[in-house]
Amino acid sequence: MHGKHHVLNRAFPLHTARSVTDMEAALQLVRNVVPPLAAWKHKGQAGRIGVVGGCPEYTGAPYFAAISALKVGADLSHVFTTQDAAPVIKSYSPELIVHPVLDSPSAVQDVEKWLPRLHALVVGPGLGRDDVLLENVKGILEASRTRGIPIVIDADGLWLVAQQPALIQGYQKVVLTPNHVEFSRLAEAVLGDPLDGRDRYRSVQRLSQALGNVTVVQKGEQDVISDGGQALTCSREGSGRRCGGQGDLLSGSLGVLAHWALLAGPEKTNGSSPLLVAAFGACALTRQCARQAFQKHGRATTTTDMIRELGPAFSRLFETSAGADGGGVAPTGELHL
Numbered sequence: 001m002h003g004k005h006h007v008l009n010r011a012f013p014l015h016t017a018r019s020v021t022d023m024e025a026a027l028q029l030v031r032n033v034v035p036p037l038a039a040w041k042h043k044g045q046a047g048r049i050g051v052v053g054g055c056p057e058y059t060g061a062p063y064f065a066a067i068s069a070l071k072v073g074a075d076l077s078h079v080f081t082t083q084d085a086a087p088v089i090k091s092y093s094p095e096l097i098v099h100p101v102l103d104s105p106s107a108v109q110d111v112e113k114w115l116p117r118l119h120a121l122v123v124g125p126g127l128g129r130d131d132v133l134l135e136n137v138k139g140i141l142e143a144s145r146t147r148g149i150p151i152v153i154d155a156d157g158l159w160l161v162a163q164q165p166a167l168i169q170g171y172q173k174v175v176l177t178p179n180h181v182e183f184s185r186l187a188e189a190v191l192g193d194p195l196d197g198r199d200r201y202r203s204v205q206r207l208s209q210a211l212g213n214v215t216v217v218q219k220g221e222q223d224v225i226s227d228g229g230q231a232l233t234c235s236r237e238g239s240g241r242r243c244g245g246q247g248d249l250l251s252g253s254l255g256v257l258a259h260w261a262l263l264a265g266p267e268k269t270n271g272s273s274p275l276l277v278a279a280f281g282a283c284a285l286t287r288q289c290a291r292q293a294f295q296k297h298g299r300a301t302t303t304t305d306m307i308r309e310l311g312p313a314f315s316r317l318f319e320t321s322a323g324a325d326g327g328g329v330a331p332t333g334e335l336h337l
């Protein structure tokens with residue numbers, strides 16, 4: 001392997017990890033958990049995902065997350081948002097089921113009613129930092145945890161976790177997806193020291209361990225993923241565009257992949273943590289969408305352009321064993337990651 005897109009095993013201090021899987025092997029593990037499309041299946045079996053987020057300022061973020069979940073392959077995608085944000089989000093897409101409940105006094109019960117029918121929750125995109133909303137989300141997190149529902153926490157959901165790490169401490173079905181700023185905030189709150197930028201692998205691993213081995217995805221130039229034991233990096237080529245919303249695409253995609261991976265179980269992920277594999281899949285997919293969208297739109301690329309690439313990017317990464325230029329194993333057997 002050569003070039004900048006190979007796995008960064010060598011950059012990872014091996015003594016701190018039980019094992020490090022290489023990128024192509026990790027992609028294969030993602031392929032193993034993707035459920036087949038089949039005539040005997042009924043609507044809902046491929047996943048019913050809930051996004052908790054959105055507020056009057058931010059309606060794009062929950063839309064991006066929820067539509068990405070659908071485009072990756074979920075059958076139904078729900079958004080639990082505020083009264084004001086709901087009609088706006090509905091107007092973006094007839095495909096989303098939008099509940100205007102998040103600022104209601106009965107928000108927790110209103111969402112709880114749906115929990116038995118949901119396979120995973122994505123909490124935080126566009127949520128904002130209103131205390132009433134955050135208090136409601138706290139109740140929703142507690143109820144979801146009690147039911148054992150997989151939860152992806154992003155954006156302002158991570159703000160809440162930084163205030164109250166006990167909410168997710170030790171919950172094995174949670175994945176945190178912090179960007180640079182969100183990671184620093186969590187590290188400060190949980191580890192009590194500012195981010196050590198020199199050794200990102202170690203920082204991610206320490207944060208994960210301190211939170212009871214929850215899965216952490218630190219997004220950035222390379223995405224670093226750890227469950228406290230294993231660590232993976234995704235440095236697949238993306239794009240130079242840093243437009244807002246790419247993290248929302250990632251968290252929505254991860255909601256579905258997390259459900260699929262947990263359903264498949266560690267037998268299908270070769271003993272690796274299913275959530276680690278799902279997180280790697282979501283990072284690779286987001287970057288592949290960025291790359292393909294950028295090839296078409298260049299500097300004008302936005303998250304909407306990336307969402308249009310979800311179908312082709314998914315099939316290139318996860319439904320073929322040999323991608324021409326976008327990954328997989330080339331006919332020569334050489335890895336192009």
Ligand SMILES: NC(=O)C1=CN([C@@H]2O[C@H](COP(=O)(O)OP(=O)(O)OC[C@H]3O[C@@H](n4cnc5c(N)ncnc54)[C@H](OP(=O)(O)O)[C@@H]3O)[C@@H](O)[C@H]2O)[C@@H](O)CC1
Nearest residue numbers: 058059060061124125126127128155156180181244245248
């Ligand atoms: N269309 C929509 O509705 C969207 C809504 N969204 C929603 O917005 C809410 C807030 O989320 P957020 O991520 O924008 O957080 P926020 O606390 O405002 O910090 C951002 C600032 O941090 C900085 N910064 C960033 N990266 C850095 C780095 N690597 N290294 C150093 N600094 C860095 C940078 O500030 P600068 O230093 O450049 O001034 C940047 O401006 C949340 O609910 C989210 O879901 C988004 O999902 C997008 C689409």
Ligand SMILES: Nc1ncnc2c1ncn2[C@@H]1O[C@H](COP(=O)(O)OP(=O)(O)OP(=O)(O)O)[C@@H](O)[C@H]1O
Nearest residue numbers: 179219220221223238244245246247248250286287
């Ligand atoms: N410097 C970079 N080079 C390549 N890809 C990057 C870079 N920074 C971020 N990404 C990719 O962009 C995606 C979103 O990461 P980012 O850090 O922008 O999230 P975010 O700030 O939460 O985004 P959002 O605007 O949705 O809130 C991830 O897949 C990440 O790998």
Ligand SMILES: [Mg+2]
Nearest residue numbers: 155179247248
């Ligand atoms: Mg974000």
